[in-house]
Amino acid sequence: MEVVTWTGRTACALQQALRMTNEQFAEHLDVGVRTVASWHSAPDKIPKNDTQQLLDTAYERAPASVIRRFAALSRPTPSxxxxxxxxxxxxxxxxxxxxxxxxxxxxxxxxxxxxxxxxxxxxxxxxxxxxxxxxxxxxxxxxxxxxxxxxxxxxxxxxxxxxxxxxxxxxxxxxxxxxxxxxxxxxxxxxxxxxxxxxxxxxxxxxx
The missing domain is CATH 3.90.79.10 (Nucleoside Triphosphate Pyrophosphohydrolase)
Incomplete structure (x- = not known):
């Protein structure tokens, strides 16, 4: 599954697939904890380009089990x-x-x-x-x-x-x-x- 543009929702799906807390995910990406928290409160928010790249890297380096969980978690939102x-x-x-x-x-x-x-x-x-x-x-x-x-x-x-x-x-x-x-x-x-x-x-x- 290729992520063209990350949103708060898909970033949170990656966090959940990695089974990380906000602090752990923030450290994993090298961003602030408030940034991660903002994705949970604003799931349609689109992170900045440099953060998009950090998310790309985290996704690409994730093991196959995490990729499978992410695919299941990031299915399209209901209408x-x-x-x-x-x-x-x-x-x-x-x-x-x-x-x-x-x-x-x-x-x-x-x-x-x-x-x-x-x-x-x-x-x-x-x-x-x-x-x-x-x-x-x-x-x-x-x-x-x-x-x-x-x-x-x-x-x-x-x-x-x-x-x-x-x-x-x-x-x-x-x-x-x-x-x-x-x-x-x-x-x-x-x-x-x-x-x-x-x-x-x-x-x-x-x-x-």
Missing amino acids: AAQAQAFRVAVAVVTRGADVLLVCRRGDDALTWQFPAGTVKPGRKAEVVAVEETRAETGVRCAVRQRLGERVHPRTGVLVDYFLAEHLMGEAENRDPDENSDVAWVPRADLTRFIPEQQIYPPILEALA
């Missing part, structure tokens, strides 16, 4: 209609040193995830993130920062991520049909519940 129909808002809710997780019931397994909900046409993603958190867990929270968006590498759904702060309420499972449990988990233990390679890199940066 605007598809994106709206399948847009999800995720709330990364913190309370001191803890982060809120829900344990989803899947087809064949239970998986720990952040609270999330589908964004219907006309709704604001940050409002959905807050409302779904309360509906699922009883926790009231307030959005403090938008962490960015991506097309989820496994589901193909467009996902908006928000960092939120706990305001009040104890965590309880209010949606037993969808979830088997909810819990406050120490930030340092997050990757024991969700594999690091599955976590959107800006989340790890925000929780560090």
